[in-house]
Amino acid sequence: xxxxxxxxxxxxxxxxxxxxxxxxxxxxxxxxxxxxxxxxxxxxxxxxxxxxxxxxxxxxxxxxxxxxxxxxxxxxxxxxxxxxxxxxxxxxxxxxxxxxxxxxxxxxxxxxxxxxxxxxxxxxxxxxxxxxxxxxxxxxxxxxxxxxxxxxxxxxxxxxxxxxxxxxxxxxxxxxxxxxxxxxxxxxxxxxxxxxxxxxxxxxxxxxxxxxxxxxxxxxxxxxxxxxxxxxxxxxxxxxxxxxxxxxxxxxxxxxxxxxxxxxxxxxxxxxxxxxxxxxxxxxxxxxxxxxxxxxxxxxxxxxxxxxxxxxxxxxxxxxxxxxxxxx
Amino acid sequence: xxxxxxxxxxxxxxxxxxxxxxxxxxxxxxxxxxxxxxxxxxxxxxxxxxxxxxxxxxxxxxxxxxxxxxxxxxxxxxxxxxxxxxxxxxxxxxxxxxxxxxxxxxxxxxxxxxxxxxxxxxxxxxxxxxxxxxxxxxxxxxxxxxxxxxxxxxxxxxxxxxxxxxxxxxxxxxxxxxxxxxxxxxxxxxxxxxxxxxxxxxxxxxxxxxxxxxxxxxxxxxxxxxxxxxxxxxxxxxxxxxxxxxxxxxxxxxxxxxxxxxxxxxxxxxxxxxxxxxxxxxxxxxxxxxxxxxxxxxxxxxxxxxxxxxxxxxxxxxxxxxxxxxxxxxxxxxxxxxxxxxxxxxxxxxxxxxxxxxxxxxxxxxxxxxxxxxxxxxxxxxxxxxxxxxxxxxxxxxxxxxxxxxxxxxxxxxxxxxxxxxxxxxxxxxxxxxxxxxxxxxxxxxxxxxxxxxxxxxxxxxxxxxxxxxxxxxxxxxxxxxxxxxxxxxxxxxxxxxxxxxxxxxxxxxxxxxxxxxxxxxxxxxxxxxxxxxxxxxxxxxxxxxxxxxxxxxxxxxxxxxxxxxxxxxxxxxxxxxxxxxxxxxxxxxxxxxxxxx
Numbered sequence: 001x002x003x004x005x006x007x008x009x010x011x012x013x014x015x016x017x018x019x020x021x022x023x024x025x026x027x028x029x030x031x032x033x034x035x036x037x038x039x040x041x042x043x044x045x046x047x048x049x050x051x052x053x054x055x056x057x058x059x060x061x062x063x064x065x066x067x068x069x070x071x072x073x074x075x076x077x078x079x080x081x082x083x084x085x086x087x088x089x090x091x092x093x094x095x096x097x098x099x100x101x102x103x104x105x106x107x108x109x110x111x112x113x114x115x116x117x118x119x120x121x122x123x124x125x126x127x128x129x130x131x132x133x134x135x136x137x138x139x140x141x142x143x144x145x146x147x148x149x150x151x152x153x154x155x156x157x158x159x160x161x162x163x164x165x166x167x168x169x170x171x172x173x174x175x176x177x178x179x180x181x182x183x184x185x186x187x188x189x190x191x192x193x194x195x196x197x198x199x200x201x202x203x204x205x206x207x208x209x210x211x212x213x214x215x216x217x218x219x220x221x222x223x224x225x226x227x228x229x230x231x232x233x234x235x236x237x238x239x240x241x242x243x244x245x246x247x248x249x250x251x252x253x254x255x256x257x258x259x260x261x262x263x264x265x266x267x268x269x270x271x272x273x274x275x276x277x278x279x280x281x282x283x284x285x286x287x288x289x290x291x292x293x294x295x296x297x298x299x300x301x302x303x304x305x306x307x308x309x310x311x312x313x314x315x316x317x318x319x320x321x322x323x324x325x326x327x328x
Numbered sequence: 329x330x331x332x333x334x335x336x337x338x339x340x341x342x343x344x345x346x347x348x349x350x351x352x353x354x355x356x357x358x359x360x361x362x363x364x365x366x367x368x369x370x371x372x373x374x375x376x377x378x379x380x381x382x383x384x385x386x387x388x389x390x391x392x393x394x395x396x397x398x399x400x401x402x403x404x405x406x407x408x409x410x411x412x413x414x415x416x417x418x419x420x421x422x423x424x425x426x427x428x429x430x431x432x433x434x435x436x437x438x439x440x441x442x443x444x445x446x447x448x449x450x451x452x453x454x455x456x457x458x459x460x461x462x463x464x465x466x467x468x469x470x471x472x473x474x475x476x477x478x479x480x481x482x483x484x485x486x487x488x489x490x491x492x493x494x495x496x497x498x499x500x501x502x503x504x505x506x507x508x509x510x511x512x513x514x515x516x517x518x519x520x521x522x523x524x525x526x527x528x529x530x531x532x533x534x535x536x537x538x539x540x541x542x543x544x545x546x547x548x549x550x551x552x553x554x555x556x557x558x559x560x561x562x563x564x565x566x567x568x569x570x571x572x573x574x575x576x577x578x579x580x581x582x583x584x585x586x587x588x589x590x591x592x593x594x595x596x597x598x599x600x601x602x603x604x605x606x607x608x609x610x611x612x613x614x615x616x617x618x619x620x621x622x623x624x625x626x627x628x629x630x631x632x633x634x635x636x637x638x639x640x641x642x643x644x645x646x647x648x649x650x651x652x653x654x655x656x657x658x659x660x661x662x663x664x665x666x667x668x669x670x671x672x673x674x675x676x677x678x679x680x681x682x683x684x685x686x687x688x689x690x691x692x693x694x695x696x697x698x699x700x701x702x703x704x705x706x707x708x709x710x711x712x713x714x715x716x717x718x719x720x721x722x723x724x725x726x727x728x729x730x731x732x733x734x735x736x737x738x739x740x741x742x743x744x745x746x747x748x749x750x751x752x753x754x755x756x757x758x759x760x761x762x763x764x765x766x767x768x769x770x771x772x773x774x775x776x777x778x779x780x781x782x783x784x785x786x787x788x789x790x791x792x793x794x795x796x797x798x799x800x801x802x803x804x805x806x807x808x809x810x811x812x813x814x815x816x817x818x819x820x821x822x823x824x825x826x827x828x829x830x831x832x833x834x835x836x837x838x839x840x841x842x843x844x845x846x847x848x849x850x851x852x853x854x855x856x857x858x859x860x861x862x863x864x865x866x867x868x869x870x871x872x873x874x875x876x877x878x879x880x881x882x883x884x885x886x887x888x889x890x891x892x893x894x895x896x897x898x899x900x901x902x903x904x905x906x907x908x909x910x911x912x913x914x915x916x917x918x919x920x921x922x923x924x925x926x
Binding site for chain 1: 364375376378379380381382383385386387388392
């Protein structure tokens with residue numbers, strides 16, 4: 001064990017060195033510099049106020065807020081002997097007993113079309129998962145627009161991925177929202193963009209590395225500050241979305257928010273809503289999305305017992321019980 | 329365990345609708361609530377109230393996600409495991425009537441309400457409605473729960489009741505309610521009342537017109553004043569018990585009583601015999617007594633010494649001087665307490681008429697007297713029943729109840745006391761003769777174990793002492809959880825563990841109709857007394873104001889003349905100063921000194 005540990009330790013030390021080298025210049029930049037760079041090139045940094053009760057009550061009277069989130073459970077072992085189970089939930093603050101729940105599943109053992117080349121397995125599974133999960137999430141949102149008629153829908157995650165993974169259904173949701181006047185936003189807990197980094201590269205040609213927004217923004221915003229990203233700087237594809245960054249809690253991380261272009265005028269209002277719904281001492285996620293997330297989540301044990309109850313024991317055992325499952 | 333959408337409370341009844349077995353009835357023994365979002369902790373985040381308020385404004389109340397988890401104990405064991413997912417509901421009254429109500433109101437003692445049964449009580453039969461009030465912080469509350477009716481008749485099978493609870497737990501009020509109910513039913517009852525509190529003449533102030541007049545139903549009798557022991561009726565054993573209760577007897581003293589006490593002795597004849605014997609023994613020898621006889625001044629004296637000589641000859645060897653002195657001292661002590669000045673006729677008459685007889689006296693006197701009284705009454709009842717059995721005749725004597733507070737004083741654990749032996753006898757075979765005990769104590773640990781074991785019904789109020797909780801746990805069917813609740817029970821809340829019910833019931837004692845004479849707060853008493861005095865004094869001096877300091881002696885004289893109350897000048901001035909302090913009158917300086925004025 002000791003030898004292995006030393007090897008591992010060396011690797012970790014190396015990683016630290018590499019990161020220090022790469023990020024040295026960025027880490028050395030002072031806060032003021034970064035903030036003024038952002039103000040000049042990316043978007044205006046602005047302090048937000050929380051919404052007051054009266055404003056929230058108006059939302060409530062206009063149909064409340066809906067949160068949409070999905071969950072994935074994987075049962076079984078290695079490819080292709082597993083099944084993934086997807087669930088999506090749309091939950092309204094005003095329709096307590098009217099949750100919209102949709103489900104789907106995927107297993108390589110049964111596919112609609114031929115595609116069983118092993119090299120592609122990871123990509124295929126990812127695609128399948130993204131497609132199926134996005135689809136049911138969007139469908140749940142569509143149903144919620146029809147049934148709950150909410151003031152706004154908060155999707156868990158960026159809107160762009162729906163555009164990519166469930167394009168047709170997404171377009172339907174978009175149109176429906178525009179038609180019904182339902183504000184549609186995506187809340188991105190883990191921002192993966194590099195909008196600021198790209199801008200830095202553009203301005204300072206000497207910088208070759210790509211820096212991600214998450215790294216750059218860490219600790220740079222004050223509690224309650226937001227950046228409305230200039231249309232010019234936001235070159236994300238596909239087009240049609242406006243984005244902001246905001247620090248919604250005392251944690252130094254920054255979250256992102258998307259809104260569809262046609263509803264850009266509500267962007268600040270929605271940012272304030274998210275700020276209002278996020279506990280001060282939290283990771284920065286609006287509580288409503290956490291509640292939806294907690295509710296949509298099913299434990300693996302629950303799924304297993306369901307499989308055991310509703311599948312033939314022989315089939316279940318043959319396909320989906322891995323060696324790992326039997327270990328204890 | 330079952331997860332419920334309905335709010336459940338401890339000791340509430342629930343029906344579990346198992347599809348494969350019949351409806352199962354159970355009682356909630358543990359109730360908890362759970363909200364998966366509270367304690368406001370999701371993925372390690374601490375949720376602040378402002379966010380919850382915001383969600384509430386958006387129409388979502390996180391409290392609505394609270395679920396109720398109840399641990400239910402089935403009344404009858406289920407033959408099979410309960411089906412997962414069975415529905416649970418609150419029962420209808422008719423479904424629980426038989427286990428909740430064992431007696432009609434006419435035949436039972438309506439002691440209070442069964443807690444947390446308000447849902448069941450809604451469709452309750454009218455005969456069980458509006459029977460009583462409970463007393464809560466806000467005052468009287470009309471009954472909205474199922475009444476707890478103690479089945480009096482079941483005492484025939486499950487005799488004797490224990491009432492346990494610390495001071496302030498509601499034990500005395502509980503006892504008062506029991507006694508009120510016994511009076512309503514005209515049950516002959518003896519109450520030993522060392523606290524002088526079991527008077528039922530005073531209507532509780534909160535009851536207004538809702539009370540019952542008990543004046544003709546009870547009688548307070550004080551030992552030595554109203555009742556006592558008729559010496560002529562005593563047997564040697566009775567007498568020894570009495571003397572023993574006054575102070576422990578040695579073997580030699582017991583022997584003295586056996587030898588010197590003659591049947592039909594009066595107090596004086598017995599006392600004189602012992603007195604004369606000791607006088608003879610003080611002379612020291614037969615020769616010296618003979619000497620006294622020979623040198624007597626007159627016939628009376630000679631006769632007296634002759635008698636003493638006879639006693640000396642008969643008893644000196646068997647009755648040591650010190651032991652005889654010991655008996656004399658004890659006998660005198662009882663005599664001074666008035667124990668031998670009256671009889672128990674009034675008590676017997678009262679019982680014959682179905683009255684509640686309250687015997688009052690200090691704990692020590694009661695110990696002495698009850699020993700005699702209880703064995704006397706018990707044997708009267710026993711003789712009557714035995715005579716019936718043997719088909720001979722005996723005077724009728726009714727069945728009766730014996731009630732006492734501080735029972736551990738009458739039947740202590742660990743050492744003998746005269747009253748203990750009779751209580752023990754009644755506890756063990758009283759049932760046969762229809763003589764029952766209701767024993768209240770704040771120290772069940774100190775109560776004789778044989779007697780505790782015979783208490784078939786127990787009312788257990790708040791108990792804080794660990795050793796008493798231990799005893800209660802051993803002696804009753806209270807669960808460990810219920811015992812853990814004992815120190816925190818509200819005053820008047822009570823666990824009733826009864827063999828008849830087969831389980832423990834959590835109840836609340838009803839508001840008593842009458843009140844103890846000791847309920848006046850002593851500090852209120854001080855205040856009202858001094859106010860009374862002040863008013864009286866002001867009344868006297870008002871007409872005399874203003875009073876100059878030089879006139880004080882004159883005023884004191886006038887007061888004495890008019891009212892016969894004597895004040896010295898100092899005294900009077902002291903009182904006047906007090907009145908100034910209390911702002912009733914004023915004191916002012918003048919060129920001639922000072923004076924008091926209105």
